[in-house]
Amino acid sequence: MAVLTAVLYLTPGTEFRPPGGPPAVAAFWIALLVLGALVPSRLGITLTPSAIVVHTFRRRTIPWSDIQDMKIETTLGSRTVVLHETNDRRTELGLPTTGFLVRDTRFEEKFRTIEAWWTTHRGPEWTPAPQSPAPQSPAWSPPAP
Numbered sequence: 001m002a003v004l005t006a007v008l009y010l011t012p013g014t015e016f017r018p019p020g021g022p023p024a025v026a027a028f029w030i031a032l033l034v035l036g037a038l039v040p041s042r043l044g045i046t047l048t049p050s051a052i053v054v055h056t057f058r059r060r061t062i063p064w065s066d067i068q069d070m071k072i073e074t075t076l077g078s079r080t081v082v083l084h085e086t087n088d089r090r091t092e093l094g095l096p097t098t099g100f101l102v103r104d105t106r107f108e109e110k111f112r113t114i115e116a117w118w119t120t121h122r123g124p125e126w127t128p129a130p131q132s133p134a135p136q137s138p139a140w141s142p143p144a145p
Contacts (some may be wrong), residue, residue, distance in 0.1 A: 050063060
């Protein structure tokens with residue numbers, strides 16, 4: 001994108017003149033490079049003996065014993081790891097992920113690593129939460145005359 005911007009800006013007759021001129025274009029690309037360098041290092045997970053720490057723009061710690069299930073779910077061709085917690089909360093992990101534009105050849109291996117940490121560290125007293133009964137549809141009855 002930076003090369004395309006430079007070509008459009010520097011090629012005579014393209015009529016591409018961004019607002020602010022060259023300083024604004026340079027500031028935009030410097031800001032984009034800084035964000036690109038910082039954001040991936042701030043996203044992801046950390047596995048500890050007591051919990052999984054989910055790093056997004058805010059940090060969240062989920063004790064292993066609070067996780068009831070862990071699954072790979074697919075949405076629009078992208079596969080992500082989803083944690084199902086005891087309080088019926090569903091937490092989709094930002095990483096690892098794999099899909100059309102972001103191919104991770106080690107996705108399955110990373111999932112198995114997270115799953116192994118969960119089964120190893122959830123504790124001997126961990127038991128699956130009782131499944132809530134599926135909602136029953138009311139029996140059909142004819143309308144009153």
